[in-house]
Amino acid sequence: MTLTASVDTTLTEIISGTTPGAACSPDLVAKPWVFDLQPPSYGPGSSMGDVIPAGSPRQGTLPAFYREASSEELDRRIRSAKETLGDRLVILGHFYQRDEVVAYADYVGDSFQLATAAKARTDAEAIVFCGVHFMAETADLLSTPEQSVILPNLAAGCSMADMANIDQVEECWEQLTELFGSEADATGRVPVIPVTYMNSSAALKGFCGRNGGIVCTSSNAETVLKWAFERGQRVLFFPDQHLGRNTAKAMGVPLEQMPMWNPNKPFGGNDALALQSSQVILWHGFCSVHKRFTVDQIERARAEHPGVRVIVHPECPMPVVDAADEYGSTDYIRKAIEAAPAGTTFAIGTEINLVQRLAAEHPEHTIFCLDPVVCPCSTMYRIHPGYLAWVLDSLLDGVVLNQISVSDDVAAPARLALERMLAAKPPIAAGA
Incomplete structure (x- = not known):
């Protein structure tokens, strides 16, 4: 190539x-x-x-x-x-x-x-x-x-942002409120906190602002989930199931406590018991760019490039994230490459335009996309x-x-959800 x-x-x-x-x-x-x-x-x-x-x-x-x-x-x-x-x-x-x-x-x-x-x-x-x-x-x-x-x-x-629209999320929220009620428990935590990924419409950000929720990015998702768990008994996470699952799993949330909500199925495709025992309710959405990456691609990269460093985006499916050496946001990937000693070989699981640009900018490394088929983000x-x-x-x-x-009625609560995200700071490590 x-x-x-x-x-x-x-x-x-x-x-x-x-x-x-x-x-x-x-x-x-x-x-x-x-x-x-x-x-x-x-x-x-x-x-x-x-x-x-x-x-x-x-x-x-x-x-x-x-x-x-x-x-x-x-x-x-x-x-x-x-x-x-x-x-x-x-x-x-x-x-x-x-x-x-x-x-x-x-x-x-x-x-x-x-x-x-x-x-x-x-x-x-x-x-x-x-x-x-x-x-x-x-x-x-x-x-x-x-x-x-x-x-x-x-x-x-x-396409991922389009997989959760405001009508679907409002309907889901109505059904969850009917199931869980809206009263806080003895610790002051409400039944559900909505969390939307940055990759969502302003209407969904506004929904979170109106309902005590927050926005997250791929780099601060763990900090935001901790913020939400302090205030809620469980989280409704949309629209990307993979970022939600990978982040919550790394925090110790069991997979069986992360049911999927499919807006095209009655009650999201769940029963009341599964939802009652949930910690994170994941929306049935995904990024088609990151869905293309597979464990087979990682195994092939390791076989063909011994010692390769595999980094993937957290929007990738869980088995891919688990098989990689590291995962992180686009900014994490960029900084990891910049900090690596010359001569490092990287297999990257994210969009091809960024991967090829990084390869051109860093000739001291060998950098290639995990997916051998060139398939950029359509949109x-x-x-x-x-x-x-x-x-x-x-x-x-x-x-x-x-x-x-963005209309004023949507913009005001959407800004509130963004402000909550900006105020949610990760804990400072000891000695930092």
Whole structure:
């Protein structure tokens, strides 16, 4: 496989036959605006098999100029717009974005790091978020009312975030309240505390804010669960079952006390006894990027690269996390590679754009993706320099396109849930 950081280049070479390898879909070499005109879907890539909810945001037709412009022309326009707009603009790029978009980002990071960066840039009138919909919503929650948050392609959603919608969660909560009641026990702990992963809609963050709950990230999930257990007898964790299971298991919660709630089944597919004895009720959601990683891939990596260091993301299934040497957030993975002695071999279980970028940035190491099939995040891949140039040119004309705004009735409780997360600090280790 090519050593370039660009997954776009890798895919083109694989599908044209000039580089050995495999891609999960030949459609990945098509421009994303091709899929804007088709029936709603997440597009080619890891989430292409997931069912997109009715009413999901759709992107209108990108003007022909931006569809037909060369990469050199798009580059010229983007850089010119950035220079003209100056401090009035900040561009945020998620770790999983294609390299051709990350090249223009003022900040690169995970969803919460980027939202925090947006909060710090109060001088910017426009925040262009090259990520997915829930990330742009979080940036809107943390930015000022005078700032505009822009998502270059409205079709850049998140299939995992879509696996739990507000109506389903409200219905689940109603049934749990009917079963457990709402009164605190003798220690003052209420029957259930809702915890939502950052990778969720603003509506779900608002739900947690209204019901005594909290938000978590992949890096602080254990701290947040400890916070929740201090206040509740059990936790309802959504939308990602794997992050919830892996984190709670590491904290000593038995698997039999972590029933799954499937919103498509009566009572979530459970009986009252299983729920009564639960400590963590897991939502039936998952990330299709991280679901691709397997124990067989880890065993193959160990056989082919003796001494390999295997690090996977906590959104991976439990057997994969258990088989790896380490697991952690995207930021954890990045820092582990930066701190390793030269010559370390890494097999990484997370999105391919980040893995290939890390490999290009750290030639002193051998770094490869556990999954040999190149299959980027479908929805991150909906962002392209053509859309970025389009929204930036419009800003030059004084027009804000694709603005993401969270309504006040949702924003206030959602901010409360985020503030609880920020206030929940991990314990300081002895001697630290």
